[in-house]
Amino acid sequence: MSFISGTYQASHLQAVEYGPGSIRRLPQILAQLHVRRPFIITGTSIRTSTPIISDIIELLSLSDTVENTKQEIGVFGHIRQHAPIEDINAALVMFDRANADSLIVVGGGSPIDSAKLISVKSERVQFPPIIAIPTTLSVAETTSGIGYTSESGHKAKMTEPRAAPKYIIYDSELLKYTPKWLLLSTGMRAVDHAIETIYHKTVGELPFKPLALAAAGELFTCLPKLAANPDNTEYGQRAMNAVFMSLFPRERIDGPLGLSHSIGLAIGSSYTIPHGITSCITLPHTVRYKIKSDTYAEKQIKRLVPFLGLPSNSPAEAVADAISELIASLNLTATLSDYRAPREDARRIAIYALHNEADPELDAIIHLIELLY
The missing domain is CATH 1.20.1090.10 (Dehydroquinate synthase-like - alpha domain)
Structure with a gap:
């Protein structure tokens, strides 16, 4: 509890991009991570009621960073509030079917924690890197903690530092879509x-x-x-x-x-x-x-x-x-x-x-x- 001595141990976060329009730097981030087949995780409202995901897919398709075509970029857009484990398991199946090597997660705490648990549970790719693009102010993107809802309906938590996002993009232009x-x-x-x-x-x-x-x-x-x-x-x-x-x-x-x-x-x-x-x-x-x-x-x-x-x-x-x-x-x-x-x-x-x-x-x-x- 001393003010003048202690230890700080850094997380696995590599960089933060911030500022209006910073999402446009997403292709360069993928290149820096040396990944070429991203998979997108988000919630239903962002997927169906905003242009954010389609704009990201368009941005990636115009870049030579990814090898997926616009139609091949995988998306799971059904993460519900409090991250039910059944949603996470369904997203993991799609992540594996897409042969993806990384995760782009868009939204608040539930999608971000879901992406972390997918990173933990994936047996095909060991801790695929996560790029978090928050659209709320809830702050799940900076932590190694993972919260989700178990099959019994109770909140469960775990910690895995290797599953924390590698990059974060804070773009305030995306907040206009948030209620x-x-x-x-x-x-x-x-x-x-x-x-x-x-x-x-x-x-x-x-x-x-x-x-x-x-x-x-x-x-x-x-x-x-x-x-x-x-x-x-x-x-x-x-x-x-x-x-x-x-x-x-x-x-x-x-x-x-x-x-x-x-x-x-x-x-x-x-x-x-x-x-x-x-x-x-x-x-x-x-x-x-x-x-x-x-x-x-x-x-x-x-x-x-x-x-x-x-x-x-x-x-x-x-x-x-x-x-x-x-x-x-x-x-x-x-x-x-x-x-x-x-x-x-x-x-x-x-x-x-x-x-x-x-x-x-x-x-x-x-x-x-x-x-x-």
């Missing part, structure tokens, strides 16, 4: 990443915490601007750059990122709550709980005060209030009751979040979860 509520709520997901990075006890100071502080401040600036004008590519790009800082690439992290994330995992797939909305439900109450129960967390949370534009003498509680106010200003206030989660599930959610029924914090976390209704 406003999804753009803003995934932005709150990134705020969640930043704040839980700041008070995580095993995340080193360098480079993560200064970057997370800056990311939180930038997102508090950009999200209201995007709420007023979602097509603003300047604020969209600033937000994309900030989310990269909110969960800066690392080899791995010890345990869950934080309590807000753990509760979010417990409620997301169980009650069909989108990832970003889980953060809107959990983060303000979790921050208040951490301030009261953990002196280290309180001290770290107070570091956010100047970055959020709060008076310098503000207590840590002002940060929790600012989070609630931001969520309300974005029209994203939500509760578990809105998603018909039974109140009697509070204990089950707490046990899932803590991974231990005997945890001494169990009663306190049950009370915390009851506040989410």
Whole structure:
């Protein structure tokens, strides 16, 4: 927990392309990776309701980088919310049939995590390289963690550093196709990443915490601007750059990122709550709980005060209030009751979040979860 000593271990990420129009550098990225048969993974809405995938196929077909014709470039466009394992297995079959050597994934956390698991599960190609092209602000592209929904309907997680994307393209021109509520709520997901990075006890100071502080401040600036004008590519790009800082690439992290994330995992797939909305439900109450129960967390949370534009003498509680106010200003206030989660599930959610029924914090976390209704 020292500010002045620690270790930073880099991830397998090789480069990030960012800026409006940066997707046009995709053929050069494929050349740098020495791959020629890419396979595209995305979700249904991007595949059927936007021109993004057809534009990518056209871009690749005009390049001599790939050996596929336009008709031969494989696409799986049916990844659903929370990455069901049956969707991932179906995509893996198509990836193998296409004799592909790499993955281009377009979308948010569910398609990106699906691509990572395909990279892990592929027996034909050992860890095919992934190029991630996010269209939300949820930040699955920087991590080696993989979240998906098992056959039983429960959220499952694993970590495999070799499956992390090799390249990321942050192109704010693509955000115009993202529904406003999804753009803003995934932005709150990134705020969640930043704040839980700041008070995580095993995340080193360098480079993560200064970057997370800056990311939180930038997102508090950009999200209201995007709420007023979602097509603003300047604020969209600033937000994309900030989310990269909110969960800066690392080899791995010890345990869950934080309590807000753990509760979010417990409620997301169980009650069909989108990832970003889980953060809107959990983060303000979790921050208040951490301030009261953990002196280290309180001290770290107070570091956010100047970055959020709060008076310098503000207590840590002002940060929790600012989070609630931001969520309300974005029209994203939500509760578990809105998603018909039974109140009697509070204990089950707490046990899932803590991974231990005997945890001494169990009663306190049950009370915390009851506040989410």
